[in-house]
Amino acid sequence: MNAIISVKNLSKIYASGFQALRNIDLDIRRGEIFALLGPNGAGKTTLINIICGIVNPSGGTVLADGHDIIRDYRAARSKIGLVPQELTTDVFETVRDTMNFSRGLFGKPPDPVYIEKVLGDLSLMDKADTKIQALSGGMKRRVLIAKALSHEPNILFLDEPTAGVDVELRRDMWEMVRGMRENGVTIILTTHYIEEAELIADRIGIINKGEIILVEDKTALMRKLGKRQLKLYLQNPISSIPGGLNGLDLELSKDGSELVYTFDVHGEETGIASLLKRLNEHGIDYRDIHSSESSLEEIFVSLVSEKR
Amino acid sequence: MNFYAIRSIYIFEMARTWRTLMQSIASPILSTSLYFVVFGAAIGSRVGDIEGVSYGAFIVPGLVMLTIMSESISNASFGIYLPKFTGTIYEVLSAPVSYIEVLIGYVGAAATKSIVLGTLILATARLFVPYSILHPFWMAGFLLLTAVSFCLFGFIIGIWADGFQKLQMVPLMIVTPLTFLGGSFYSIYMLPPIWQKITLFNPVVYLISGFRWSLYGVSDVNVAVSLGMTLLFLAVCIAVVWWIFKTGYRLKS
Numbered sequence: 001m002n003a004i005i006s007v008k009n010l011s012k013i014y015a016s017g018f019q020a021l022r023n024i025d026l027d028i029r030r031g032e033i034f035a036l037l038g039p040n041g042a043g044k045t046t047l048i049n050i051i052c053g054i055v056n057p058s059g060g061t062v063l064a065d066g067h068d069i070i071r072d073y074r075a076a077r078s079k080i081g082l083v084p085q086e087l088t089t090d091v092f093e094t095v096r097d098t099m100n101f102s103r104g105l106f107g108k109p110p111d112p113v114y115i116e117k118v119l120g121d122l123s124l125m126d127k128a129d130t131k132i133q134a135l136s137g138g139m140k141r142r143v144l145i146a147k148a149l150s151h152e153p154n155i156l157f158l159d160e161p162t163a164g165v166d167v168e169l170r171r172d173m174w175e176m177v178r179g180m181r182e183n184g185v186t187i188i189l190t191t192h193y194i195e196e197a198e199l200i201a202d203r204i205g206i207i208n209k210g211e212i213i214l215v216e217d218k219t220a221l222m223r224k225l226g227k228r229q230l231k232l233y234l235q236n237p238i239s240s241i242p243g244g245l246n247g248l249d250l251e252l253s254k255d256g257s258e259l260v261y262t263f264d265v266h267g268e269e270t271g272i273a274s275l276l277k278r279l280n281e282h283g284i285d286y287r288d289i290h291s292s293e294s295s296l297e298e299i300f301v302s303l304v305s306e307k308r
Numbered sequence: 309m310n311f312y313a314i315r316s317i318y319i320f321e322m323a324r325t326w327r328t329l330m331q332s333i334a335s336p337i338l339s340t341s342l343y344f345v346v347f348g349a350a351i352g353s354r355v356g357d358i359e360g361v362s363y364g365a366f367i368v369p370g371l372v373m374l375t376i377m378s379e380s381i382s383n384a385s386f387g388i389y390l391p392k393f394t395g396t397i398y399e400v401l402s403a404p405v406s407y408i409e410v411l412i413g414y415v416g417a418a419a420t421k422s423i424v425l426g427t428l429i430l431a432t433a434r435l436f437v438p439y440s441i442l443h444p445f446w447m448a449g450f451l452l453l454t455a456v457s458f459c460l461f462g463f464i465i466g467i468w469a470d471g472f473q474k475l476q477m478v479p480l481m482i483v484t485p486l487t488f489l490g491g492s493f494y495s496i497y498m499l500p501p502i503w504q505k506i507t508l509f510n511p512v513v514y515l516i517s518g519f520r521w522s523l524y525g526v527s528d529v530n531v532a533v534s535l536g537m538t539l540l541f542l543a544v545c546i547a548v549v550w551w552i553f554k555t556g557y558r559l560k561s
């Protein structure tokens with residue numbers, strides 16, 4: 001079986017009458033890192049919370065590793081670890097105690113060696129016996145991750161794991177996430193930072209207003225939409241693009257002072273060298289060049305606005 | 309059965325108890341001692357024996373029950389309200405546990421604490437009045453049943469409450485009056501006939517009466533009825549908790 005999580009026709013209408021999810025269909029592949037992207041209020045947390053058993057679905061089904069999350073909740077939930085979006089931690093307990101609690105809660109016998117390893121992986125070793133109230137926000141985030149990992153889940157949900165986390169910890173976290181994927185853990189994360197998804201994910205799903213609007217391999221998505229633009233600021237304005245430059249994806253600004261060349265980052269060759277050569281042949285001089293890429297950010301913004 | 313989960317919750321809750329041990333023990337023992345001084349010694353000396361039991365001894369079971377009930381409710385309600393308040397409840401909701409396991413963990417820990425306290429009160433009482441225990445086995449049984457039932461009740465209140473105010477309201481507005489009017493300090497036969505009838509609607513009467521019977525062999529109502537009513541209360545609480553977990557009432561949106 002390929003899909004480790006299979007969401008079918010899932011809807012959620014909150015008691016307030018607000019529909020947070022509309023007929024979501026989504027398959028997460030075994031062993032992948034899946035990034036769920038969407039603006040505030042898109043329904044990311046709602047989706048995750050339903051899969052994890054914190055929110056009741058209004059309709060539809062979810063299978064986790066083949067187990068229905070409601071009928072067969074024990075089997076389903078024991079595979080899943082969740083790092084929630086909010087920093088909800090205990091206060092008076094120590095880091096180690098709270099991890100032992102989590103492990104037991106998920107039905108695993110105590111394993112001090114494993115707990116020690118997770119503490120080490122998350123650089124929490126020196127805080128292991130500190131009360132959580134004495135930790136900084138970033139450390140609390142790590143504690144939440146440590147708790148989620150304490151029962152050795154093979155599916156891990158990270159709901160905005162990098163909120164309030166510094167660069168260093170972010171890098172450590174991605175390293176850890178990749179390491180976990182090596183060990184066969186499937187990771188589903190949500191984020192607002194598109195570069196993050198670009199950096200870490202194998203596949204990306206985009207959700208907006210409770211609907212999945214796109215799911216695609218990251219590389220395919222980037223190839224499909226990852227156009228890059230080269231802007232040339234001309235020394236002297238020209239009235240039209242010379243005939244000799246036909247066949248190239250060129251655009252001239254209204255005043256004739258800027259030339260925009262669009263090319264595919266993932267193409268065989270960019271064609272920049274030949275463009276510059278041919279411009280030279282036609283006696284077109286430029287004083288500056290600026291290159292920009294359409295990042296996931298742009299893709300995302302355009303997709304979301306298309307839907308509106 | 310997820311025994312590790314039960315164990316985890318129990319240990320976690322007991323750790324909370326140990327951290328606050330002094331205030332948990334000090335305040336009930338102090339207030340009970342005050343009751344003994346005021347009711348047992350000062351007033352009690354002017355009140356004759358009730359059904360052959362000296363007044364000081366007569367109020368012992370009521371005071372123990374008073375502590376057990378109020379401690380059970382406050383411990384259990386706080387135990388489940390706190391994770392709801394801080395949000396850490398997400399973990400319990402996402403864990404592979406059934407409501408039975410959650411219940412055994414939380415209620416077990418809360419009941420342990422109130423039974424320990426009840427026993428301490430019983431021991432403290434011994435400093436003030438000599439008494440003997442006629443049916444120790446039944447006494448332990450009533451102690452346990454009452455502690456468990458009221459912890460369940462407290463658990464329900466903790467889930468229902470959406471503010472600290474509500475958390476304190478029920479014990480203060482309902483349970484304290486019922487306990488005081490439930491024959492802690494008097495035999496219901498000392499009441500006018502009409503009030504004797506009305507009092508029988510108070511479930512606490514049965515608990516105190518049953519407990520008193522296990523100590524002295526005297527009771528306001530038949531001990532079998534006491535036991536039956538206690539079990540009934542227990543069953544109602546279990547049913548409510550089952551419903552809460554089934555629907556996710558106040559736990560899941």
Ligand SMILES: Nc1ncnc2c1ncn2[C@@H]1O[C@H](COP(=O)(O)OP(=O)(O)OP(=O)(O)O)[C@@H](O)[C@H]1O
Pocket residue numbers: 014015016018019020038039040041042043044045046047085561
């Ligand atoms: N308990 C609730 N009752 C009513 N509406 C809710 C509830 N929880 C969430 N919502 C609404 O459902 C929508 C989706 O919320 P959700 O938390 O899933 O969004 P999100 O994609 O995680 O957003 P963010 O990026 O801000 O975390 C929002 O409009 C939110 O207001």
Ligand SMILES: [Mg+2]
Pocket residue numbers: 044045046085159
């Ligand atoms: Mg969210």
